[in-house]
Amino acid sequence: MAIPFVPRIDDAPVIDPGPILDSHRDALVRALDGRNVVGIVVTHCHSDHSPLTEWLHKETGATRFAIGPHRVYEGFVEEDDHDPSEDDPDEKKPESDEEKETIDMAFTPDYAVVDGERFFATDQFSLTAVATPGHTSNHLCVSMDAENALFTGDHVMGWSTTVVSPPDGDMRQYFESMQKVIARTDSILWPTHGGPVTEPAPFLAAYYEHRLERERQIIEQIAIGNNTIPGIVKVLYASVNKQLHRPARRSVWSHLRKLVEDGVVQTADGGLPRLLGEYVLTN
Ligand SMILES: [Zn+2]
Numbered sequence: 001m002a003i004p005f006v007p008r009i010d011d012a013p014v015i016d017p018g019p020i021l022d023s024h025r026d027a028l029v030r031a032l033d034g035r036n037v038v039g040i041v042v043t044h045c046h047s048d049h050s051p052l053t054e055w056l057h058k059e060t061g062a063t064r065f066a067i068g069p070h071r072v073y074e075g076f077v078e079e080d081d082h083d084p085s086e087d088d089p090d091e092k093k094p095e096s097d098e099e100k101e102t103i104d105m106a107f108t109p110d111y112a113v114v115d116g117e118r119f120f121a122t123d124q125f126s127l128t129a130v131a132t133p134g135h136t137s138n139h140l141c142v143s144m145d146a147e148n149a150l151f152t153g154d155h156v157m158g159w160s161t162t163v164v165s166p167p168d169g170d171m172r173q174y175f176e177s178m179q180k181v182i183a184r185t186d187s188i189l190w191p192t193h194g195g196p197v198t199e200p201a202p203f204l205a206a207y208y209e210h211r212l213e214r215e216r217q218i219i220e221q222i223a224i225g226n227n228t229i230p231g232i233v234k235v236l237y238a239s240v241n242k243q244l245h246r247p248a249r250r251s252v253w254s255h256l257r258k259l260v261e262d263g264v265v266q267t268a269d270g271g272l273p274r275l276l277g278e279y280v281l282t283n
Pocket of ligand 1: 135
C-alpha cells in the first residue's frame with residue numbers, strides 16, 4: 001500500500017509504529033500526512049509497540065533503530081497462576097488481555113543503538129538514546145534534543161504505573177532507570193500511553209514514590225504473615241478490577257525478586273523467588 005498523500009519536505013522519524021491493526025495503520029498514515037519517514041525507532045518489543053515496524057520499513061525503506069531484539073529466556077518455566085474467579089464473564093475472547101501482553105520476537109533492528117548515543121540527526125532535529133531497562137531489558141527512551149523532549153515508551157506512562165513482569169522485566173533495573181530519567185532536565189515527556197507530561201519533575205517524583213510505597217506495603221504484608229503473592233495482591237489491589245490482578249501479581253513478584261536480592265526478604269523454602277512461592281522477612 002502506497003502512502004496516498006503528496007509528500008512534504010519535512011522529515012519525520014516514527015517511534016513505535018504500533019500493533020498490526022488496519023485502523024492503527026490508517027491512523028499512522030493520516031498522522032504522517034505525507035511526511036518523509038526517515039527512521040523508525042522501537043522502544044521495546046511488546047505487541048502494541050513494534051509489530052507494525054515491518055510494514056512501515058517495507059513501505060519506506062527507513063532504518064529501524066532499537067537497543068536490540070527481545071531477549072530470549074531459555075529454560076524459563078512459567079508458573080500457572082490463572083484464577084477463574086478473575087475472568088471477565090462478559091469477555092467473548094478471554095485471551096485478548098494476554099494478546100496485549102504478547103511479545104514481538106520477530107523484531108530485529110537494522111542498527112543497534114547504545115546508551116547516550118546521538119544515533120540520528122538531520123538539519124531539523126537529532127535523537128539520542130536513553131537506555132532504560134526495567135519494563136523490558138531492551139527498553140529505550142528517546143531524547144529529541146533541541147526540543148528538550150523525552151519519548152518515554154512504557155518506562156513512564158501518562159495514565160498508570162508500568163507493569164514490570166519477570167523474567168525480562170526487572171524491578172532493580174526499573175528503579176535505576178527511573179533515577180536516570182529523574183536526573184535529566186527534560187521539559188516535556190511523551191509517553192506511549194496517556195497524554196504528554198508538561199511538568200516532568202513533580203510527576204516523576206510522585207511516580208517513583210508510588211513504587212517505593214508499594215515496596216514498603218509488600219514488606220508490611222509479609223511482616224504480618226500475608227506471605228504469598230496472590231494474598232498480597234488481594235489486599236494491596238482490593239480496590240482494583242480483578243482482571244488486573246494477574247499483571248499486579250507479576251509486579252509484586254518483581255518487587256520481591258528485588259527485595260530478596262537486597263536481603264530484606266527471603267523465600268520460605270530457601271529456593272528461588274517464585275510467583276507461587278512463600279516469603280518471610282530476613283532476620
Ligand atoms: Zn510494554
